[in-house]
Each structure stands twice: as structure tokens, then as C-alpha cells.
Amino acid sequence: MIKPKWTALLLACMLLLVAAGCGTDNQKSGSTPNPNDAGNSGETAEAPRDIQLMLDWSANTNHTGLYVAKELGYYEEEGLNVSIVQPGAGGTDTLVASGNVPFGISYQEGVTLARTQGLPLVSIAAVIQHNTSGFAAPVDRNIKTAADFEGKAYGGWGSPVEEAVMKSIMDIDGADVSKVNIVNIGDADYFTAVKRDIDFAWIFYAWTGIEAELRGEPLDMIYVKDYSDKLDYYTPVIVTNETLIQEDPELVKAFMRATAKGYEYAINHPEEAADLLIKAVPELDAELVLASQKWLSPRYQDDAPRWGEQKAEVWSGYAEWMFERGLLDQELDADSAFTNEFLPDTP
Structure with missing residues (x-):
């Protein structure tokens, strides 16, 4: 699974859609308009409230807790009928920020860019605590460190953050990013691309790396977090928008109670969660x-x-890294980009 792209063009579209969505009636989200349908502490209304949750990518194990919560009835217990849907044409961040969809899966980098462009996207949970992404190459390419990127072909999705990350970690190794041949492969399959066009790509190890193991095609993995604490950011995250938080916090609490329960089940019962x-x-x-x-x-x-x-330092650290490299037009107000308010208390 190669990470999906986000670009300046997408942000321009997001701004237009958010502006258009501001006048919509009551969080146009495919949900019923009654904000009291999802009550406190698992109380359910007579008719479950229909809401949508939009993924960032095709379904995979980043999303297991969501499907567990749905399959085991945790959302239903909270008075919610949750539809898990694929990303829309405008992108998940766009539709959540504009209020057309109440919840979605995003990434810290996407939320950071959106916030600095004035979009009211808010992260309400980190799906995975540490960054499991990095640069992967078949072992026969002999890419063991970032310095080994020199003279090799990298396959990406055309985002400026890719070259910035490569430069950041290559600088640490005393290497020159201009010596990397950067090829835009879009959504091409990693395993096809490394046999045909490229030497390495940016992947999530939990999916593509594990698939490589099962295929018997070993790879060398360079995790970006191993080079800098600022690159140990949250990816993916669950997002909503400021309007929903202000107007219907009980819905957000109910959704997160069930979602947290789903991920806790997946933590404690991986095989059963996989089956679900x-x-x-x-x-x-x-x-x-x-x-x-x-x-x-x-x-x-x-x-x-x-x-x-x-953690605030994770949000501020990565934003500082982005700002220093010209990936942001302004600095991020980290405290407004995320909240732990809707996470249920630990037992």
C-alpha cells in the first residue's frame, strides 16, 4: 500500500468545497438531523442515527478496529448505524472538513497542511502510535541506508513532501538527494513497479512489507522515524471537523467510545479481529x-x-519540520489540530 497523494491543487478544491459546505444544513453527512439521537454512555435512541465514516484508502488492517466496532455491534450500542465508505472523488479530508461526511481517516501531514490553509479539520485519535512507514526496496538493490538512495530510482505519487523527507534523511547520511531519480508512479502496485520501473518506494510495512514476506520477496526497510523524532508522526488518524465538535459533541463521544472499543478488541484479539x-x-x-x-x-x-x-510535541515537531522545509506557508497552531477530549478514559 503506497501512500495516497495530497497536493496544492487538492487544497484549492478543499477550500472551495468548505466554503460551499458552510451554508449546508446541519452537517450534511448522510446522517439524520437530530443531534440527540446518540446519547450518553451507550444510551440508544429508538432509531439508530445513520452516519458515514470515509476511509483514506482501500480497506486494510489500519482500519480493523472500525470494522470490529461495526461487526460486533459497538456502534449500534451507541445508537449509531455507521457506513464505512471508500474515499470520495474530492478526497476524505475535503469532505470531512466541509461537513459533508462527519468522520474520516487521514494522516497527520494532511491535517497539518489543511489546518495551515484554514480548513477546520481536527484529529480525534491516532490509529497507530508510531509511524510504521518508510522507504522499501528489494534486497537485491542493496539499499541499506538513506545514502544508498543515490543513483537509484524512487517511485512516488508526486508530493513535495517525498523529496523533502528523502533530503532530510539523506543529509544525515551525507548524501545528495539530487542524485535520486524520482519517478511519479501514482497508484501503481509496489511489486509491479520495482520489477519494472523503480528501485524503492514509500510504503506502510504493516501491509506491503508483510505482503513481501508472504510472497517470499524480502525487502530492506528504512523507517523514517529512525532518522528523526520529528518524522515519528501519526499516520493514520481519525478526523472530524470543528463544527461537528462544537454543535454535536455527544455524537463525537459516542462514535469514539465504540471505535476505541473496536481497536482495543483488535489489540487483544488479533486473529479474531482479522476474521471480522x-x-x-x-x-x-x-x-x-x-x-x-x-x-x-x-x-x-x-x-x-x-x-x-x-501528544502535542508530535504535532508541533512534525509541523516545525514541514515549515522549516517550505512545505507550509505558515506555522501550525498544534493545539487546535488535535484533541484527546473524545477518547474514553482508560479502565
Whole structure:
């Protein structure tokens, strides 16, 4: 799974859609308009409230807790009928920021860019506590460190952050990013691309790395977090928008109670959680889902006091890194970009 792109053009579209969405009636989200349908502490209304949750990408083990919460009835217990949907044409961040969809899956880098462009996107939980992404290459390319990127072909999705990250970690190794041949492969499959066009790409190990293991195609993985604490950012995150937080906090609390319960189940029962994901999305490779889930489940919460917890220094650190490299037009107000307010208390 290669990370999806976000660009300046997308942000321009986001600004237009947010402006258009500001006049819509009551968070045009595919939900019923009654803000009292989702009550406190699991109380359910007579008719469940219909809401949408939009993914960032095709379903995978980053999303297992969501499907667990749906399949085991945790959302229903909160009076919610949640539809988990694929990203829309305008992008998940766009639709959530504009209020057309109440909840979505995003990334810290996307939220950071959106916030500095005036978009009211807010992260309400970190799905995974530490960054599991990095640069991967088949072992026969002999890419063991960032310095080994020199003279190699990198396959990306055309975002300026890619070259900035490569430069950042290559500088540490005393290497020159201008010696990397950067190829835009869009959404091309990693395994096809490395056999045909490129030497390495940016992946999430929990999916593409585990798939490489199952294929018997070993790879060398360079995690970006190993080079800098500022690159150990949250990816992915669960997002909503400021208007929903202000106008219907009980809905956000109900949604997060059920979602946290789903991820806690996946942490403690990886095999059963994998089965639930496969049941909900049967087109997925069952062997890959199970292996990926076993690898990822302990990493959801990792060293945090509870699943979903976010730290201000993680948000400010990555934003500082982006600003220093010209990826942001202005500095981020980190405290407004995220909140732990809606996470349930630890038992």
C-alpha cells in the first residue's frame, strides 16, 4: 500500500468545497438531523442515527478496529448505524472538513497542511502510535541506508513532501538527494513497479512489507522515524471537523467510545479481529490480513497510556519540520489540530 497523494491543487478544491459546505444544513453527512439521537454512555435512541465514516484508502488492517466496532455491534450500542465508505472523488479530508461526511481517516501531514490553509479539520485519535512507514526496496538493490538512495530510482505519487523527507534523511547520511531519480508512479502496485520501473518506494510495512514476506520477496526497510523524532508522526488518524465538535459533541463521544472499543478488541484479539475484517471485506487476501494483523495489533497503542492518545510535541515537531522545509506557508497552531477530549478514559 503506497501512500495516497495530497497536493496544492487538492487544497484549492478543499477550500472551495468548505466554503460551499458552510451554508449546508446541519452537517450534511448522510446522517439524520437530530443531534440527540446518540446519547450518553451507550444510551440508544429508538432509531439508530445513520452516519458515514470515509476511509483514506482501500480497506486494510489500519482500519480493523472500525470494522470490529461495526461487526460486533459497538456502534449500534451507541445508537449509531455507521457506513464505512471508500474515499470520495474530492478526497476524505475535503469532505470531512466541509461537513459533508462527519468522520474520516487521514494522516497527520494532511491535517497539518489543511489546518495551515484554514480548513477546520481536527484529529480525534491516532490509529497507530508510531509511524510504521518508510522507504522499501528489494534486497537485491542493496539499499541499506538513506545514502544508498543515490543513483537509484524512487517511485512516488508526486508530493513535495517525498523529496523533502528523502533530503532530510539523506543529509544525515551525507548524501545528495539530487542524485535520486524520482519517478511519479501514482497508484501503481509496489511489486509491479520495482520489477519494472523503480528501485524503492514509500510504503506502510504493516501491509506491503508483510505482503513481501508472504510472497517470499524480502525487502530492506528504512523507517523514517529512525532518522528523526520529528518524522515519528501519526499516520493514520481519525478526523472530524470543528463544527461537528462544537454543535454535536455527544455524537463525537459516542462514535469514539465504540471505535476505541473496536481497536482495543483488535489489540487483544488479533486473529479474531482479522476474521471480522475478512468477513466485512471478503475480497481481501485472508492470509495477508491475518499476518498483517498479528504484526500491527501491538502497535496500535504501543507505549501510549490508551489507544488513540496524541501528544502535542508530535504535532508541533512534525509541523516545525514541514515549515522549516517550505512545505507550509505558515506555522501550525498544534493545539487546535488535535484533541484527546473524545477518547474514553482508560479502565
